[in-house]
Amino acid sequence: MPAHAGAGRVLTGVYWATFALVAAMVAIPVVALVYGSFRTSAPGLPGEWTLRNYAGLASGGVLSSMLTTLVIGLFTSVISIVTGAAIALILHRTDFRYTRIVMPLIGLTFYFPSFILAMAWIIVGAPGGIYNTVVDDMLGMPWLRADIYTAIGIVFVMVLHQVPFVYLTMRGPIIGMDPIYEEAASAAGARPHHVLLRVTLPLLGYSLISSFILTFVMTIEQFAIPALLGIPGQVTVLATQLYLLVRFSPTDYGLAAAIGVALSLITGAAIWAQRRVTTAGRLTTVTGKAGRMRDLPLGRWRWAANLLCFGFVFLGLVMPMVILLYTSVLKWFTVNPLEGIYTLRNYAFIWESGSTMGSFTNTLIVSGAGAAIGVGLGLLCCYFTLRLRPAGHRTLDFLASLPFGVPGVVLGLGLLWAYAYLPVPLYGTLALMVIAFVTRFLPYATETIGGQMVQIDRSLEEAAWVNGATRLQGMSRILLPLVSLSLQGAYFLLFMAFFREISSAILIYSVNTSVISISIWSFFEQANWGLASALAVVATVIIFVAMALILRLAPTARRG
Amino acid sequence: MSIQVEALTKGYGPLTVVHGISFEVARGEFMSLLGPSGCGKSTTLRCIADLEDASSGVIRIDGQTVSAPAQNLVVPVHERQVGMVFQSYAIWPHMTVAANVGxxxxxxxxxxxxxxxxxxxxxxxVGMRHLRQRHPAQLSGGQQQRVALARAIVGRPRVLLFDEPLSNLDAKLRESTRAEIKRLQRELDVATVYVTHDQEEALSMSDRVLVMDGGRIAQAGTPKQLYRRPANRFVADFVGRASFIDVTRRDGAGWTTAGGLALRLDDTDAPTAPRYQAMLRPETIAISAGGGAEAPDDGLNVLRGQVVESHYLGAYTEYMVDVAGARIKVHAAADFDVGAQVTLRVAPEFCRLVAIDDTAQAP
Known part of the structure; x- marks a missing residue:
């Protein structure tokens, strides 16, 4: 029938447009990055083909930062997985009394931006910071001094940042696990701790490995924490080395690109391994009936469970927030709150400063409009890869998930290379920022929307077609209303991710396109702790409000 | 090697699912808990294993008190030395067959x-020795079942507990496994509690069956007692197939239907109740064509009626016969047309009087 054929043509057109757009968004920075890694000169300048950048990877400096990256990544992942899994088990498998309090607080910690967390810990742990002043001057115990500008400091703050992620990824498997395996072990004579060690943890093995690998990936592509803590302390990881090579002279864009390629290969390999693990794990999936195993008694270990859970929430959320609030209302920074001169001038400055308000406006535009674009693109990708499945849908699926493996700062560098050559005047515009963010977080949108779309039975749409609806009508009248919750969830997820994103923005922003995260970063680098803290407090409040909206709208969209 | 349960109660908040039930299982005895879903049979079993906390009452295994909430005494599950087979087998997927059993x-x-x-x-x-190095994912449902069985008996448990172990098997396998479980239990000579909603399973395997309804014991007895002399309408209905005719006590002795027909019933030890019904098992009724001539009284109950439905089931046909307004199920090999006039004959020992408890409305 002509009507159907017409709708089919429209859909085919939309499909190829989506395909081309996603392919361009993903391929352009990747190709440009690879191109750049074989060039002798900076982007846009005449140069020659060379292998010297890859030879440069073998230089002592790069090798040592690669080693530092891997060591920091491994330590962070191991400590995070142990802590996060322990908290998840305590909250959901024992008679811990405060699950209802701790659970939402850990959710908040998850959305606490890493660079703000790092700033707060610098105010605490820098050589002249709160902690050292207290132990040195007030307590007179200089042997307790500690320095946050070290590899250990980086691991510590990264652990605080990653534990909520581990918790959120482990919570589902722990709650969804069929309790019968544990009951059978108890009936067979195993004591509670034997049940935990011999049945519960092995059954969670695949989830633990998967969460471990993802944590490792997020850690080695983490930019803000190692930059804020490592650059002053001269602890260099690959992501910060790339940044230093681009931003500070002597610049070497080619070597930076080669480092970006190397870093992407590491993260890409890790993600490939993680996918393999989850596919293998599906054979022995342990989700079953939602029966509830009796809570394990904590007994005399209750104090340890309380200490771990509340200690984590304190170090990862409460104390950093208090420190930032405190710093934001001080006229001059002082450790002793009794000696402080309090002022609201930092907050007033946010209002009065044109550039700061400008970055607020930019952030709202980028986050608000960018998230809408991201959701729309994500919806189209999901519809084509999960429902319509035309020729090439596997390629589209692969392209849309590729940004998972590209660290933000590498993506930024790729765009930097790309738009120096492309005849589109995008460099230095907000549009480039939107492109960077949408590309980087497209997998968030497809995961959230796709997660709900696969649960909707195809027959619901087929019934619409049988009853005379075209494909387009089936999509708009049946599918869209049914996935609307996940669309809202994805929107706020992207909004929040864009709002706090810094790693892919740091290389491509210009004076006119600065966003809030960049402003906070710049104030902090200028040692203006008060202004940076005030801005951080405002940004955090906005993020938490967005998170409250997410929880209200789409409880399933909580995972990031 | 015995189990004693006294006044066991289990509640979840305001909801009570087991109402103070008591029973004993002797050494070597095979006892089934039979009932519809939600009757509290699994909860009772799980209280014996300590997979659920009993709210009150006393549970003893081998004379040792293992649960007495009133005295704050609970022996935890791992010290109770029970062998248990779960409905979904609960074979640990990360261990081999040998590791599971060991x-x-x-x-x-x-x-x-x-x-x-x-x-x-x-x-x-259990005939699985050749598969000892296999992983559970490589086993069929029936094989997993055998591994679960081996795991339950390997530690020489004091009692054996089964929680609907056959409900995930196909019909053929179910029958052979039934016999096997029974044989094993005889050999081990251990007190066994077997939870099921399948009356055929309960009747064929058990020394004694406990029918549960709404968290209470509806009747306890041997399979034959339950089938032939159900204590009330619920048990009669749940165990086997049955039809019912309202009856009232006639002046003097004997029973009569609402239509005035006198019936000879088995009313020994029948409890007193506000209302009564006669229960007829469909396979005990002889059916013949015609509603005609008076036959000499041969001591059988004679009912006349009309075939209103017929369901051909292969081995026999199930007929629904309308007898003065009551629907009587009859199983017979002979063929009758719907609408045919028929005569039913049934011996008094197969006409059992059952009590209708108005407080617990029978379905």
Whole structure:
């Protein structure tokens, strides 16, 4: 029938447009990055083909930062997985009394931006910071001094940042696990701790490995924490080395690109391994009936469970927030709150400063409009890869998930290379920022929307077609209303991710396109702790409000 | 090797699912808990294993009190030495067959050599020894069932507990496994509680059956007692197939239907109740064509009626016969047309009087 054929043509057109757009968004920075890694000169300048950048990877400096990256990544992942899994088990498998309090607080910690967390810990742990002043001057115990500008400091703050992620990824498997395996072990004579060690943890093995690998990936592509803590302390990881090579002279864009390629290969390999693990794990999936195993008694270990859970929430959320609030209302920074001169001038400055308000406006535009674009693109990708499945849908699926493996700062560098050559005047515009963010977080949108779309039975749409609806009508009248919750969830997820994103923005922003995260970063680098803290407090409040909206709208969209 | 349960109560908040039930299972006895879903049978079993906390009452295994909430005494599940088979088998997917079966021994620190020997024995008994190195994912449902069985018996448990172990098997396998469980239980000579909603399973395997309804014991007895002399309408309905005719006590002796027909019933030990019905088992009724001539009184109850439905089931046909307004099920090999006039004959010993408890409305 002509009507159907017409709708089919429209859909085919939309499909190829989506395909081309996603392919361009993903391929352009990747190709440009690879191109750049074989060039002798900076982007846009005449140069020659060379292998010297890859030879440069073998230089002592790069090798040592690669080693530092891997060591920091491994330590962070191991400590995070142990802590996060322990908290998840305590909250959901024992008679811990405060699950209802701790659970939402850990959710908040998850959305606490890493660079703000790092700033707060610098105010605490820098050589002249709160902690050292207290132990040195007030307590007179200089042997307790500690320095946050070290590899250990980086691991510590990264652990605080990653534990909520581990918790959120482990919570589902722990709650969804069929309790019968544990009951059978108890009936067979195993004591509670034997049940935990011999049945519960092995059954969670695949989830633990998967969460471990993802944590490792997020850690080695983490930019803000190692930059804020490592650059002053001269602890260099690959992501910060790339940044230093681009931003500070002597610049070497080619070597930076080669480092970006190397870093992407590491993260890409890790993600490939993680996918393999989850596919293998599906054979022995342990989700079953939602029966509830009796809570394990904590007994005399209750104090340890309380200490771990509340200690984590304190170090990862409460104390950093208090420190930032405190710093934001001080006229001059002082450790002793009794000696402080309090002022609201930092907050007033946010209002009065044109550039700061400008970055607020930019952030709202980028986050608000960018998230809408991201959701729309994500919806189209999901519809084509999960429902319509035309020729090439596997390629589209692969392209849309590729940004998972590209660290933000590498993506930024790729765009930097790309738009120096492309005849589109995008460099230095907000549009480039939107492109960077949408590309980087497209997998968030497809995961959230796709997660709900696969649960909707195809027959619901087929019934619409049988009853005379075209494909387009089936999509708009049946599918869209049914996935609307996940669309809202994805929107706020992207909004929040864009709002706090810094790693892919740091290389491509210009004076006119600065966003809030960049402003906070710049104030902090200028040692203006008060202004940076005030801005951080405002940004955090906005993020938490967005998170409250997410929880209200789409409880399933909580995972990031 | 026995189980005693006294006044066991289990509640979840305001909801009570087991209302103070008491029973005993002797050494070597096979007892089934039979009832519809939600009747509290699984909860009772799980209280015996300590997978649920009993709210009150006393549970003893082998004379040792293992649960007495009033005295704050609870022996935890891992110290109760029970063998248990779960509905979904609960074969740990990350261990081999041998590791699964050996778990109850290894966890009790039995030396590795003895573990291997006993595991082989247990697997030999269920005919799975050749698959000892397999992983659960490589086993069929029936094989997993056998592994679960081997795991339950390997530690020489004091009692054996089964929680609907056959409900995930197909019909053929179910029958052969039934016989096997029964044989094993005889050999081990251990007190066994078997939870099921399948009356055929309960009747064929058990020494004694406890029918549960709404968290209470509706009747306890041997399979024959339950089938032939159900204590009330619920048991009569749940165990086997049955039809019912309202009856009232006639002046003097005997019983009569609402239509005035006198019936000879088995009313020995019948409880007193506000209302009564006669229960007829469909396979005990003889059916013949015609509603015609008076036959000499041969001591049988004679009912006349009309076939209103017929369902051909292969081995027999199930007829619904309308007898003065009451629907009577009859199983017969002979063919009758719907609408045919028929005569039903049934011996008094197969006409059992059952009590209708108006407070617990029968379905």
């Amino acid at each position: 778990f109850p021994l290894a966890i009790r620190k039995v030396p590795a050599r003895d573990v291997a020997r006993q595991v082989d024995n247990a697997l030999e008994i």
